[in-house]
Amino acid sequence: MGGTAVAWLRHRKAYHQMIEALFNQPNMMAAKKLLDVSVLRHEAIASNLANLETPNYKRLDVSREFETQLQQAIGTRDTHRLNGMTPQIGVDKTAVASRRDGNTVDFEKELVHLNRNGVEHAVESHVITGALLKLRLAITGRAA
Amino acid sequence: MINALSGVDYAASAMSAERMRMDVVGQNIANANVTDGVDGGPYRRQQVVFESFLQDARQIQAGGASPTGVRVSRIDQDTRAPRMIYDPTHPKANKTTGLVAMPNVNMHEEMVDMITSSRAFEANLMVVKTARTLAMQTLGIGKR
Numbered sequence: 001m002g003g004t005a006v007a008w009l010r011h012r013k014a015y016h017q018m019i020e021a022l023f024n025q026p027n028m029m030a031a032k033k034l035l036d037v038s039v040l041r042h043e044a045i046a047s048n049l050a051n052l053e054t055p056n057y058k059r060l061d062v063s064r065e066f067e068t069q070l071q072q073a074i075g076t077r078d079t080h081r082l083n084g085m086t087p088q089i090g091v092d093k094t095a096v097a098s099r100r101d102g103n104t105v106d107f108e109k110e111l112v113h114l115n116r117n118g119v120e121h122a123v124e125s126h127v128i129t130g131a132l133l134k135l136r137l138a139i140t141g142r143a144a
Numbered sequence: 145m146i147n148a149l150s151g152v153d154y155a156a157s158a159m160s161a162e163r164m165r166m167d168v169v170g171q172n173i174a175n176a177n178v179t180d181g182v183d184g185g186p187y188r189r190q191q192v193v194f195e196s197f198l199q200d201a202r203q204i205q206a207g208g209a210s211p212t213g214v215r216v217s218r219i220d221q222d223t224r225a226p227r228m229i230y231d232p233t234h235p236k237a238n239k240t241t242g243l244v245a246m247p248n249v250n251m252h253e254e255m256v257d258m259i260t261s262s263r264a265f266e267a268n269l270m271v272v273k274t275a276r277t278l279a280m281q282t283l284g285i286g287k288r
Binding site for chain 2: 035042045046089117132
């Protein structure tokens, strides 16, 4: 009994790294980041729909560049680089005002974005769940 | 940390602003035939002006734009001229011309305003529902 405790202490760092490695595979990390993007984008859409009729309001979004940068980072399989990426809300420069009050929010498009973002969030959380369940299967030897 | 129910604050602020607008529309419709307003002349149409506002200082994000809530900044009086109708029997009629100054409320405009307001309210309600769905999906991570 005491032997295992000593072994644990001696190899604590190694164990720790092993556990970390389980949860920090590049794909898992990317899914986590995308989940962050979804939640942040929901916040931006909430702001856009709230300001549907505020004169001169400019539409906000998480820039689509983040997704391409993330894709490149996944390609390198560098977990540190992935971990360091933080999505940010910015003004959507591609949106143009279709009304005279300078507001760039399009009601219908915004509702589509809202729903699409919800589906994306569902997919991402599903991917993470799948990875976790596979890990559990590997550990316990039976499907949970 | 990201708020568990992201975007709900913005939606809530917008919903209360829309409710205020609905109040003002109701007031306009109720007073559509009032020839003796509080300031002596016929009732003048009121309209709300929306503005964005930051809900707290933490929302100011470095480098990026921040999502904002909405509130009613002021209630303006419509400066359009009163509607003149010919009705010599009216107690408020001009003795020589027989014209009565009626409020500058246009019932069709008010109806359109009411529907717009109601739709905007529904859109914000949708944001709250979606935020809830996202939160439930996140809580369900790891469960099959």
